[in-house]
Amino acid sequence: MISIRKGIGALRDQRSMNFLYSGKRSPVMINWAITGGCNSKCIFCEVPFSTSKDVPLQRMHELIDEMMSHMPVRGFHLVGGEPFVRKDIWDILAYLHKRKAQVTVTSNATFVDRFTPPQLEILRKAVGLLRISIDSADPPQNDELRGVPGTTERVMKSIHILLQEKRPDLAITTVVMNKNLTQIPHLCRLAARLGIFSLEFQPISPISIFNGTHAIESKIDLVPRMPVEWECLNRVIDEGITEAKRYGLQTNLPTFKLYAVPYFRSLGQSSNGLFQKELMSDFRCMKINRSMFVDFDGAARPCSILSSQVGNVKQESAQQLWNKLGAFRYDEKKGELPDACKYCFCHTGENLRASALLSPWKNRKLLSYLLKNDQI
Numbered sequence: 216m217i218s219i220r221k222g223i224g225a226l227r228d229q230r231s232m233n234f235l236y237s238g239k240r241s242p243v244m245i246n247w248a249i250t251g252g253c254n255s256k257c258i259f260c261e262v263p264f265s266t267s268k269d270v271p272l273q274r275m276h277e278l279i280d281e282m283m284s285h286m287p288v289r290g291f292h293l294v295g296g297e298p299f300v301r302k303d304i305w306d307i308l309a310y311l312h313k314r315k316a317q318v319t320v321t322s323n324a325t326f327v328d329r330f331t332p333p334q335l336e337i338l339r340k341a342v343g344l345l346r347i348s349i350d351s352a353d354p355p356q357n358d359e360l361r362g363v364p365g366t367t368e369r370v371m372k373s374i375h376i377l378l379q380e381k382r383p384d385l386a387i388t389t390v391v392m393n394k395n396l397t398q399i400p401h402l403c404r405l406a407a408r409l410g411i412f413s414l415e416f417q418p419i420s421p422i423s424i425f426n427g428t429h430a431i432e433s434k435i436d437l438v439p440r441m442p443v444e445w446e447c448l449n450r451v452i453d454e455g456i457t458e459a460k461r462y463g464l465q466t467n468l469p470t471f472k473l474y475a476v477p478y479f480r481s482l483g484q485s486s487n488g489l490f491q492k493e494l495m496s497d498f499r500c501m502k503i504n505r506s507m508f509v510d511f512d513g514a515a516r517p518c519s520i521l522s523s524q525v526g527n528v529k530q531e532s533a534q535q536l537w538n539k540l541g542a543f544r545y546d547e548k549k550g551e552l553p554d555a556c557k558y559c560f561c562h563t564g565e566n567l568r569a570s571a572l573l574s575p576w577k578n579r580k581l582l583s584y585l586l587k588n589d590q591i
């Protein structure tokens with residue numbers, strides 16, 4: 216009975232997705248890397264450590280006005296670099312709040328102890344969801360992965376401050392690689408202990424996550440490439456699912472289980488088959504239909520993974536850039552996604568849901584699995 220109700224809800228959702236899909240006039244979401252600066256040195260991230268190319272505050276205000284009034288978009292996901300290294304982050308957040316934008320921020324959360332009470336107040340009002348990066352429940356290992364000693368202590372301090380405040384919703388986000396595979400259930404227990412009830416896992420990307428910077432060469436060694444590691448991964452995901460049920464946590468583990476091993480396996484293959492096609496019929500990417508990615512230097516791209524740049528928000532209006540991105544949406548609709556999509560590490564869950572909803576019959580097993588596991 217619950218499943219039927221959920222199915223109807225999901226189909227209703229499909230109608231809205233179709234509507235959004237055919238609307239094309241504007242993105243629902245702007246994913247914005249608002250800075251290329253960072254205070255961490257994560258061993259898997261090639262952040263440019265430069266703030267010189269960031270889109271200036273005044274131009275950000277103009278763009279936010281345009282995006283909220285004329286397009287209009289619904290929400291913003293601010294990433295970076297580290298969003299809180301921008302000194303004017305408080306102006307940006309306050310402005311987004313004034314324009315009634317829904318805001319999510321992904322952060323390394325190493326700064327919260329330095330926030331003043333008025334800044335905490337802006338955070339509370341402006342940010343709906345704060346995603347905090349933690350890659351291991353073992354402090355020395357987390358420090359090693361995040362590249363700066365003492366990181367974990369500061370993150371924990373931040374979380375305690377946030378938990379005492381009337382705060383944005385908190386979620387933990389984790390990059391899964393060979394060094395921390397077994398941490399999945401531990402991270403579930405840590406989240407429960409801390410009082411954070413949402414966790415998201417994503418596989419490590421071996422390509423540079425910042426266009427224009429070279430991928431860290433040793434990063435490929437962090438990719439689980441051996442069958443024994445894949446077996447271990449499936450096992451610990453199952454353990455994580457059990458722990459999540461035990462503590463009432465919301466996680467993407469059931470979806471992650473579907474694609475983590477196919478993703479890692481495909482990275483070792485030279486053929487250009489997209490791993491996504493093993494998992495779903497009529498593979499659709501909702502990401503490029505619903506959102507626009509703005510890089511730290513202002514470059515507008517279809518998503519954070521595809522390097523093609525259609526222009527720059529410093530010079531062009533958001534609407535012009537969205538229209539130019541229509542070429543990618545057109546190709547996607549024809550089922551022509553580029554080979555680079557095999558590196559799609561952070562959007563596969565969303566695309567699994569979209570494909571199941573847009574082609575429910577062909578993806579009936581997938582749809583039923585997603586419904587059963589609360590992934591829709």
Ligand SMILES: C[S@@+](CC[C@H](N)C(=O)[O-])C[C@H]1O[C@@H](n2cnc3c(N)ncnc32)[C@H](O)[C@@H]1O
Nearest residue numbers: 259260294295296297321322323348390419420
């Ligand atoms: C680029 S960071 C920006 C936000 C912030 N600095 C942080 O670390 O949360 C956004 C997310 O990407 C993740 N990330 C960084 N490098 C990655 C990689 N090579 N593969 C997968 N995820 C990665 C980070 O851990 C973080 O959760």
Ligand code: SF4
Nearest residue numbers: 253255257260296323
């Ligand atoms: S993952 Fe985030 S915190 Fe780590 S180096 Fe990259 S941008 Fe900085």
Ligand code: SF4
Nearest residue numbers: 500502518520556559
């Ligand atoms: S990499 Fe491909 S599948 Fe992933 S979000 Fe970008 S366009 Fe979509």
